[in-house]
Amino acid sequence: MAFLFKRNPKTPQDLVRTLIETVNKLDSSSDTNKKYQDECSRFLNQIKLTLYGTDDDSELLIPQSSDQISLLVTQIIQSDCLFQLISNLSKLDFDSRKDVSSLFSYLLRRQPTSTGVSTSSNTAILDYLTRGNPELLVMLIKGPESRENGLICGQILRECIKYEQICKFVLNHPLFWNYFKYVEIPVFELATDAFSTLHDLLVPHKKLTVEFLSKNYEKFMLNCNQLLLSKNYVTKRQTIKLLSDLLKRHNQEFINRYFDDTNNLKFIMLMLSDKSKNLQREAFHIFKFFVVNPKRSQKISDILIKNKENFIEFFNTFDVLQFHDNTLIDERDFVLKHIHGLPDIERIP
């Protein structure tokens, strides 16, 4: 009965090589596809088993020697395995795609061990992704264009951009700007997933953000403000939240430019008068800085003065009590006081 037990490749080299071979045989239009899918799934499982030392179905721990793991990791990175897996992602079965994602996160999170050589740390994979085969990252960046793989690619990409050097690569890539289109894709999951990627690219790495916004302020604000006009309620809320996240102290230069730009004030005012109470609240949290800014410029003041009565009318209807937030009420009162203090007659131009 030995033939019932499929032979598994013995060494890590064999395993990786056979996986690559099988992945390349995948062809969704062929009858043999299911067979190769199953084989890929089996090999991926075996890799997972070696790396994580556990099986999904049981809590059984199979200890693997760290040499064995190092060898496998090196083999995966040195061969074109990851690239092949991502290129053929849509041909793999549902669970295998998730295995690919956990393979990436294992490789990326792997820390150098005391005994390990340099290849066992994650610097090898970072080098591979940014220099060895940057096409792979490009495929991941374009992930949202595929309905089938968008979410898996998004998950892998977000795992990658936790590392500053990869995040920098993506931010500087011309395809980065596609994310402002991806977030408007009509498929809800894809659009929102693309937005989490956009957020993770722009928010966590503060130094990169400062640099990026300084270089790309105009283009970024143009794209961002455009999203505030989206017909999609979720996109609007995510965008205004993103702006709030970026208007933080470490981004002083961005803050100065943002609050001195009458165009931004206009978009925030449009959000204030949106029907959604949450958009109103989020907009208020940005609007307040336009008003109380001690360095407020005349052109900003001009718009505020012109709309003095509108603001008073807005604050009459802005129902802060429903948010159960006392700070918000205090801030509302403070801003309203400033608004009341604005001159009644327009400045003579």
Added chain:
Amino acid sequence: MGAANKYYFEKCIGKGNFGDVYRAKSISSGKTVAVKVVCLDDSSDEMNQVIQEIHFLSKLRNKFITQYIESYLHGYNMFIVMEYCGGGSCSDLLRCHKHLDEGVVSYIIKGVLSGLSYLHAEHKVHRDIKSANILLTEDAQVKLADFGVSGEITMTRLKKNTFVGTPFWMAPEVIARSKTKGESGYNEKADIWSTGITTIELVTGYPPLSQYDPLKVLFEIPKKRPPILQGCSYSANIKDFVKYCLLKDPSKRPSSNTLLHHHFITRGSNVREKLIELINAKNVRMESKVKKPRHKISPANEHNSALSTPIVWTFETNRNLHSFLNIDLAMEQDESQGPTKHICQVEEKEEDKFKEETEMSHELVPTAPRSPVGRFAKDKACMLFYCLERVYHRGKNEFTKSAVAELMKSIQQHEQEQPGLCHTIVEEFERLLTTANNKP
């Protein structure tokens, strides 16, 4: 928004605190689905949880959990389309049959443990196992529903003390940790506790402590000793099973995989036919009942907002002056354009200044009106109208503007009757100003 017209809503089949569930038919395929409607504008934090949950749902595929199909947004409402389970929930079954016999309970709990086993391998804690969230298909397959979306939201509400659900199924460590406002550090073992409580619920008809006020129970569960299933009508196996599920120390509680090997589960007989009968009996009795949705699905444009009429913001700055200059030019076509140019220059200079220094004083202003004096020297009446025009444009609302317009109209009338009137008025102003200026 095209997706909004893809389904035909038939009736409300369940209501929750965060959204109601409807039975709907796909217009293209005719397939019956369950659609959960969640309003995203009701709360400030829940939107991201719902989004995360949808991402998670779309990555799950297992026959013991209700399959996610798609979701779409319409206005503020999120529509989450899931597989429809025609057998309804186990709590519907209890409502109809009061309690279930052990064989049926063993079969149902086996399905629950199988579903949990999958979820836990995906590193997901269900958090809300109870009979209402265990669904049955018409051919008596068991499927877990409502993982996450409700579970996570329940947890945040509990932390923020805005919780309105019932805590009877909650593990003691879940309540304890949420009360300390710390991280939700509990793990998948919380689901095992809830499975134990659900076992008691299915076999007796009620979860323990259900006779008490839910708020009181919230304090009792962490303090009290775990409930035990008592009574000679229950077998030793089920009592033992419940005892293991309800170990107070989560680390001692067995995993779903281990519990699948418990005698209570493995020694169950095939009761599927029997369960199908129970489901049919229930469906016949419940079919006529229509649940009234707790939330109204409000279309985006009818959202209750205090802003009845949208505010129309005024954005243009300095544009008034330009339009004014145009009028001015039209009026004085034969005049030289020198002074007008002069005004424009002043304006440009001012704008440059704004760019340079942010703190702009209002002092620069008087230069502007002085310039047209030369142009109007011959006819001082024009000066008066020039000033009135400016007052008109400075008026910020229609009332002021129309008042000024009225004033201009009537001055014009008087001027026609008494030519030279306006000229004299301006002369008087001039005289006053010169004497005022010469005094110091």
